[in-house]
Ligand SMILES: Nc1ncnc2c1ncn2[C@@H]1O[C@H](COP(=O)(O)OP(=O)(O)O)[C@@H](O)[C@H]1O
């Protein structure tokens with residue numbers, strides 16, 4: 001593989017783009033000032049693979065698939081006196097969803113809203129007879145309260161049997177792609193979208209991404225994925241069921257389209273209080289429910305008490321922590337560490 005040069009901040013490309021910091025953890029994308037148009041953009045350098053210049057495919061797809069939930073392309077060109085190609089897209093200052101949802105995930109409603117938008121963007125790719133083949137939170141960018149699906153580099157046309165060659169990232173890879181000789185399909189994209197939703201809800205992937213890759217691969221191939229509600233007990237059972245179906249081991253048990261998955265999620269959160277995980281110094285797993293149907297907001301804090309865990313339920317104080325008013329008829333309790341997740345599932349359900 002050719003060595004990827006890192007451009008120092010201040011490098012000017014084609015007498016037009018002045019590079020700033022590198023963006024994200026993947027690849028070679030830089031913030032850049034476009035001196036012609038006087039706007040900030042994102043500039044992605046396409047490094048040659050195996051000595052061959054990269055194709056213009058990603059740029060062409062971005063152009064042809066232009067739609068509300070897919071990133072736009074502004075320019076595609078070659079760096080003067082080199083064979084390095086690059087693509088310019090609008091700079092999306094909200095960052096990617098991997099960083100936005102890191103560690104504790106997003107509120108259920110935001111996660112579901114973004115999932116629907118991703119499903120619409122990906123649906124546009126499917127409608128063009130292609131699959132994305134690398135749906136994951138790091139490839140979804142945030143702009144205000146909307147997302148844009150990006151990184152269409154790996155999009156490929158489906159063959160007559162509905163397959164495309166194998167590609168993906170471990171964090172959201174479907175078992176039918178992970179196996180030797182595996183192939184991508186619309187349903188493997190649906191799985192990767194399901195794994196993305198799993199992350200948006202919990203800040204975790206279905207298979208723990210901290211494990212060595214060989215171990216992750218084995219778990220993915222066996223379908224030994226974690227339960228979303230064990231990691232995120234505030235996720236309603238109805239949503240958990242939808243996520244599980246999107247992540248079904250057998251592709252034909254999954255939703256047949258990305259939009260079906262998005263719609264099922266939207267339906268699953270209807271008429272429910274919106275919960276999110278919050279972080280408090282010195283506490284364990286704390287959850288906040290928004291006010292709902294005229295009922296005040298709720299904060300459930302869990303605090304280690306030696307061998308057990310205290311569960312304290314209050315209306316949030318103005319400061320946002322758990323020292324507010326008690327809830328009528330709701331007692332504090334204490335549970336064992338191994339029983340915490342199922343206790344919280346029942347507790348959140350009962351609080352409604
Ligand atoms: N238009 C953009 N605005 C802001 N950040 C971006 C933009 N495009 C890419 N990034 C950041 O750069 C990262 C890598 O970009 P991506 O297109 O996914 O390239 P790669 O093919 O190297 O994964 C993304 O995860 C995101 O954090």
Ligand SMILES: [Mg+2]
Nearest residue numbers: 026138139151
């Ligand atoms: Mg990427």
